[in-house]
Amino acid sequence: MIWLTLRQFRLQGAVVFAGLAVLGAALLITGPGLADEYAAGTASCATDNACEEFARQFVIKHQALYGALLAIVVGLPGLVGVFWGAPLIAREIEAGTHRLAWNQSVTRTRWLAVKVGLVGLASMAAAGIAVFAVDRWSDPLAAAAAPRSSRIMPLLFDAHGIAPVGYAAFAFALGVTVGVLVRRTLPAMAITLAVFAAVQVAVPLWVRPHLIPPERGAVAITSGNLDSLMLHNDSLTVRTQAGAGTWTLENHTVDASGRKVEKLPASIGAGPCAPPGPRPGSDAPPGPAQECFDAFAQQGYKQYVVYHPADRFWPLQWAETGLFAVLTLGLTGFCFYWTRRRIS
Amino acid sequence: MTADRPAISCSAGVRFLPRLKAGVSARRARCTTALQAEGLGKRYGKRWALSDCTLDLPAGRVIGLVGPNGAGKTTLLNLAVGQLTPTAGGIRVLGGRPASGPEQLAKVGYVAQDTPTYAGLTVAEHLKLGARLNPGWDDALARDRIERLGLDPARKAGKLSGGQRAQLALTLGIAKRPRLLVLDEPVAALDPLARREFLQGLMEAAVEHSLSVVLSSHLVMDLERTCDYLVVLVESRVRVAGDVDDLLAAHHRLTGPRRDPATLPAGQEVVSESHTDRQSTLIVRTDGPIHDPAWTVGQVGLEDLVLAYMASSPSRPSLEAIR
Incomplete structure (x- = not known):
């Protein structure tokens, strides 16, 4: 056979x-x-x-x-x-x-x-x-x-x-x-x-x-974990990184009560997080200024992430x-x- | 696995016919049962391909299974080799349940319909396949047969003619050295010459290795030359089964003035009847002689006999009409 x-x-x-x-x-x-x-x-x-x-x-x-x-x-x-x-x-x-x-x-x-x-x-x-x-x-x-x-x-x-x-x-x-x-x-x-x-x-x-x-949790949005911040018309969307090499399944902003926020208020987008103008010769790190992250923290916005860590x-x-x-x-x-x- | 049962007398084999001949030929002396079915049935969905089949086929014979297309011949043979499992009843072949294990498989050879072979394998590889898969393989026999047939061992089976392919399949079946060889319409697709050569080869092998053979065909002519035992299967039921000589001796064609078949003496069973205004022609089965002088008694050939049984199948409208 x-x-x-x-x-x-x-x-x-x-x-x-x-x-x-x-x-x-x-x-x-x-x-x-x-x-x-x-x-x-x-x-x-x-x-x-x-x-x-x-x-x-x-x-x-x-x-x-x-x-x-x-x-x-x-x-x-x-x-x-x-x-x-x-x-x-x-x-x-x-x-x-x-x-x-x-x-x-x-x-x-x-x-x-x-x-x-x-x-x-x-x-x-x-x-x-x-x-x-x-x-x-x-x-x-x-x-x-x-x-x-x-x-x-x-x-x-x-x-x-x-x-x-x-x-x-x-x-x-x-x-x-x-x-x-x-x-x-x-x-x-x-x-x-x-x-x-x-x-x-x-x-x-x-x-x-x-x-x-998967791991899940709400984390503060900081310059350390920010992946992208996009301002499109009036809506501001934020994505963070859970860690190097993680597999992120969900990534959205929640307000102080833990509800998912579709649109961050335009006041933040237009205010502290407004894209900086051209800064020739500046050696400040790329990305939004610290006030932007402070504004998120003040208003209770956090980032909810679900992910599998690399290990x-x-x-x-x-x-x-x-x-x-x-x-x-x-x-x-x-x-x-x-x-x-x-x-x- | 299953041990052979003690031999069963084959006088029971002729269940549909009382034995007519006292003389038992030498060949019949080593009578055991080759195949025994009891109330056997196979259903596909709602349709019964075979129903209530009770058979007791003797060993050491060449048994022809005849019937129209779709009568259930293939189903019965597939049940006998264990290709199918029965829906109803039981079947035992050479004392064992079909395909119940390697020993049972080794005892029964099968040449399936259309004589399948592996198109991509050569003739020699088919023999190797047989040798590898059968403990009782007779390699000398296989090689000798292939040589006599003039088959090129290096040729792929897909390139063989239909007749050669059938011969190759038969060689595999014979060289396995089974005790019973089952063949399902092996010659249906062959031309007359290939048909004769195939059946000749089969007969030689049957005699040489004292094989029991069950062979199906929808043509009586194929079976007339080869078989000494006949089973007629019509519309999934066994119509008649028995020794060919016995069957021929017990059936008569009666021709005479028109007459109602119901007035025949007891013991004369009408198989088929046809009437004209003035004349009746009957085919009857009887143990005794026909004494009535009104009848002209004639012989019935095997083909006529089979056709008579096919024509008289229960669901077919009666041919006559008493006007």
């Missing part, structure tokens, strides 16, 4: 793993150069500002390539679900070959277990290899970008850590399940892609924030991987039930 499974999987497996081998080789060759460039740059910058500027330029320079690599890691689970999972059983049923396979001296449970087990492991291995290689390669970039974007934020989160392995397992199981239900290869592939994409959108939006209860990355990774593992097991169990009971 193992031989047959590997024989049937040969082509699809070879394509993906060959691609990964090429990717891995390329990253292995270019990785040290990238790390050296970053190390040299950070060593040679004299002031904090210069260092920040170097990091910014460094990220911008490699952004396109980094984005492409992240896209590969994010896309691979979907690819695996569509091209490995969906056809696994659907193609057999479509061609009627399941009736050939099931009448050898192997029970269909074993038949399915070997197929799902081997190709499922291959799916997880493929995702693991991709995420490991890209993670390693992009370490300097992640370090350079750290203050502005961190791995805990959506999209970056999806392409780092161990979650991609969970996604791949889930996508594969989803593909197999859809294939078992739909029984035709092409529709199964299309449905798998659609459902998996929907899950990948829905989870960061609605599920991941609540896997672990939640691994707990969230484990929680999300666990969630996908449970989904994967559920789908796989369903496949076994359905294959034993409902397919002929």
Whole structure:
């Protein structure tokens, strides 16, 4: 059974793993150069500002390539679900070959277990290899970008850590399940892609924030935590930063009684927080004057933030991987039930 | 898993017909039951594909399963190999529950409808597949058969002709060395020559390895040459089952002056009837001889016999009308 499974999987497996081998080789060759460039740059910058500027330029320079690599890691689970999972059983049923396979001296449970087990492991291995290689390669970039974007934020989160392995397992199981239900290869592939994409959108939006209860609280608005202050017509909106590399879920101003404030009074916007005129030669720090923050404090305005701090990355990774593992097991169990009971 | 049950006498096999011949051929001497169904039924939604099927098929025979399209032949065979699970009743094949475990699977070979093979695998890889998945695989037999058929082992199954593909599927079925080989319309898609070669190969294997064979077809002609036992399935019910010779001996075509079939003596069962103004033609089943001098008694061929049963199916309007 193992031989047959590997024989049937040969082509699809070879394509993906060959691609990964090429990717891995390329990253292995270019990785040290990238790390050296970053190390040299950070060593040679004299002031904090210069260092920040170097990091910014460094990220911008490699952004396109980094984005492409992240896209590969994010896309691979979907690819695996569509091209490995969906056809696994659907193609057999479509061609009627399941009736050939099931009448050898192997029970269909074993038949399915070997197929799902081997190709499922291959799916997880493929995702693991991709995420490991890209993670390693992009370490300097992640370090350079750290203050502005961190791995805990959506999209970056999806392409780092161990979650991609969970996604791949889930996508594969989803593909197999859809294939078992739909029984035709092409529709199964299309449905798998659609459902998996929907899950990948829905989870960061609605599920991941609540896997672990986020931190929440109202903080004073200070020059230290101000992220942006925007004056548009008469309305003033304020956003603060909860901390370096946090994943902010909610960020709005509340009044003294804790109610959400849609519009800050124009008096503040026009008064203490009015944008300063051009100050040629001034070496005052950019941003509003201290009176602005005093005005917020006086009138009882605070900023309400809900966020996951940066050190939640691994707990969230484990929680999300666990969630996908449970989904994967559920789908796989369903496949076994359905294959034993409902397919002929 | 399930141990073989003690052999059951196959005199029960001819449940729809009393035994007519005392002589039991040498082949029938090792009679056990190949397939035993009791009130077997399979329902899809509201439609019964097979209902209330009670059968006792003897082992060591080549059994033809015949009936019109949609009669439930495939359903019955799929139930026999465990591809399907019954909705009602029970079925035992060679003493075990179909597909209940590797041992049961090893005992029963199945050549499914349209003789599926893996299009992307070569002939040699199909043999390897058989060898890997069947503990009782007879590799010499498989190779020998492929060679005699003139199949190129390096050729992909998807590039074979329909007849060659069927032969490959049959080779897989035979080389597995099952005790019972089930074939579902294996020749339906083949041209007459390929059909004959296929059935010939099947017969040779059946004799050589003393296989029990159950073979379905909607054409009696295919079965006439190969089968010594016949089951007629019409509209999801078994209409008649029995030894071919017994069936032929027990059925007669009676031609004579027009007459109400109800006036026939007891023990003569009318299978089909047709009437003209002056003449009646009946096909009857009986144990005893026909004494009535008014009848001209004729032989019934297998095809006519099967057609008679198909035509007389209960839901079909009676052909005659007594005017």
